[in-house]
Amino acid sequence: MPDRPLGVISALPEELAHFSDQWEDRGLVGGFHFRGGQIADRKAFFVECGPGKVNAGVATALLLERFRCGALLLCGVAGGVDPKLSIGDVVVGLSNTQHDFGIARETGFETIRAGNPPSQGQAGPPSFVLADQVVLRLREALTGFSLDQLPEEFHVGRRSPSIHFGHIVTGDSYVSHEALRERLRTQFQACAVEMEGGAVAQIARRWSEDIPLVNVRCLSDLAGHDSNLDFRTFLPVASRYASLVAHRLAPVI
Numbered sequence: 001m002p003d004r005p006l007g008v009i010s011a012l013p014e015e016l017a018h019f020s021d022q023w024e025d026r027g028l029v030g031g032f033h034f035r036g037g038q039i040a041d042r043k044a045f046f047v048e049c050g051p052g053k054v055n056a057g058v059a060t061a062l063l064l065e066r067f068r069c070g071a072l073l074l075c076g077v078a079g080g081v082d083p084k085l086s087i088g089d090v091v092v093g094l095s096n097t098q099h100d101f102g103i104a105r106e107t108g109f110e111t112i113r114a115g116n117p118p119s120q121g122q123a124g125p126p127s128f129v130l131a132d133q134v135v136l137r138l139r140e141a142l143t144g145f146s147l148d149q150l151p152e153e154f155h156v157g158r159r160s161p162s163i164h165f166g167h168i169v170t171g172d173s174y175v176s177h178e179a180l181r182e183r184l185r186t187q188f189q190a191c192a193v194e195m196e197g198g199a200v201a202q203i204a205r206r207w208s209e210d211i212p213l214v215n216v217r218c219l220s221d222l223a224g225h226d227s228n229l230d231f232r233t234f235l236p237v238a239s240r241y242a243s244l245v246a247h248r249l250a251p252v253i
Helices: 053-065 132-142 178-188 197-207 227-252
Strands: 006-010 024-029 032-039 042-048 071-080 090-098 102-105 108-111 127-129 163-170 190-194 213-221
Touching (some): 032 053, 090 132, 132 163, 163 178
Parallel strands (some): 006 071, 163 190
Antiparallel strands (some): 090 213
């Protein structure tokens, strides 16, 4: 709905910092500081929600109800799950799944669609999938677009980060665990893991089938045993790369 405002959500101040330096203060609502402005000449409202699914879900509901946003853009960093991807690469979500919502059984954990009663088990796929026509517009917007080379001081090689379309999983735990990373890759064919997207997708879908969520994530770490160190080091530059892709996509969401 290009004629309605775009709601832009980031969890951390570093992730939101690259969107604008000319905000219009729209006040404090529900403990969240909302700002008005533009992204790529499109009217938008911006909010730093803080980490986790509850924060993201409340902020999303306020963007949709109070500010009448017709589309959502979630932008920030994530941990890499696909071993073919590297720090600095950007993932645009084809789907968002809450990997930690489900049923804990003796035989293992069964992920179900967030919001479904666990007593009834699985009813429909657990992922919230982005509509094909939206994906087509996003792919067209990124045709011929490339990112600058990574800075030398990060010692990951002088290369330009690549941009991928793939599946993103969400949970309320920061992943610094090799075995869990492998399970997320195997079970969901995930490219990245973070802490907000699945909740934003759930709220958007409950609101309307016609409200798209585009989740843009730059990999700041590889979700393994040393990801804590990687995250702190790469957060500022990864946030900038994610915002560059987000600016490119905003007009077509």
